[in-house]
Amino acid sequence: MSARATTVLVISRQLGSGGVFVGRAVAGRCGMAFVDREILQSAARTLDLAEGEVELREERAASVWDRVLGAFALSAPEGTYVPLGAPPLYEEELFRVESRIIRETAARTDAVIVGRGGFHVLAGHPGLVSVALRADRDWRIRRVMELSGLDLATAAARVDSSDNDRARFIRTFTGHDWNDLSCYDLCLDTSKVGLDLAARLVTEVVAARQRRVRNGGTTTT
Numbered sequence: 001m002s003a004r005a006t007t008v009l010v011i012s013r014q015l016g017s018g019g020v021f022v023g024r025a026v027a028g029r030c031g032m033a034f035v036d037r038e039i040l041q042s043a044a045r046t047l048d049l050a051e052g053e054v055e056l057r058e059e060r061a062a063s064v065w066d067r068v069l070g071a072f073a074l075s076a077p078e079g080t081y082v083p084l085g086a087p088p089l090y091e092e093e094l095f096r097v098e099s100r101i102i103r104e105t106a107a108r109t110d111a112v113i114v115g116r117g118g119f120h121v122l123a124g125h126p127g128l129v130s131v132a133l134r135a136d137r138d139w140r141i142r143r144v145m146e147l148s149g150l151d152l153a154t155a156a157a158r159v160d161s162s163d164n165d166r167a168r169f170i171r172t173f174t175g176h177d178w179n180d181l182s183c184y185d186l187c188l189d190t191s192k193v194g195l196d197l198a199a200r201l202v203t204e205v206v207a208a209r210q211r212r213v214r215n216g217g218t219t220t221t
Contacts, residue, residue, distance in 0.1 A: 008112075018190045
């Protein structure tokens with residue numbers, strides 16, 4: 001049957017580089033759904049687990065810290081409780097479930113998805129825009145400190161740990177090098193261009209893709 005063609009923005013980001021800020025800005029300007037916790041909630045239902053248990057294991061908990069920073073940036077902390085003694089859950093199973101949810105989301109609506117290997121999961125999607133956000137380590141550390149109130153040493157440790165976890169996650173489940181910029185349509189250094197300009201640039205790319213997708217009509221499934 002025929003289905004409406006969709007445009008999907010996936011953002012690969014380093015901790016502190018502004019992935020949530022840019023993603024939300026683009027979603028609002030382009031009339032797209034910003035899909036984050038919905039993926040987690042759906043995965044939790046599928047796996048019959050509490051959201052906190054799933055959240056703890058996403059990308060080795062790196063995305064948990066991103067969401068905390070995103071909440072601070074928006075002045076609306078989520079206050080999610082993450083249990084320390086959650087039962088074991090294989091990362092491979094979680095990746096499989098979340099990948100299915102991402103593909104189903106991309107098939108039905110224009111959406112912005114941050115992280116979770118989206119550039120690999122949706123490879124071949126005709127309306128895909130994949131963006132990598134990177135930034136200088138010191139700039140990211142300062143931003144983490146400002147948003148979370150952490151001291152320098154703790155913020156630096158968070159940034160380095162997140163970088164290592166994300167690189168391992170992508171290498172393990174997609175076979176790609178997380179820092180191979182050829183995997184993405186657009187790469188921006190937010191410490192150089194700033195978050196506002198980064199959001200505007202990505203918005204222009206996504207809006208152009210939306211126009212092209214709409215002019216192309218429907219997809220057949």
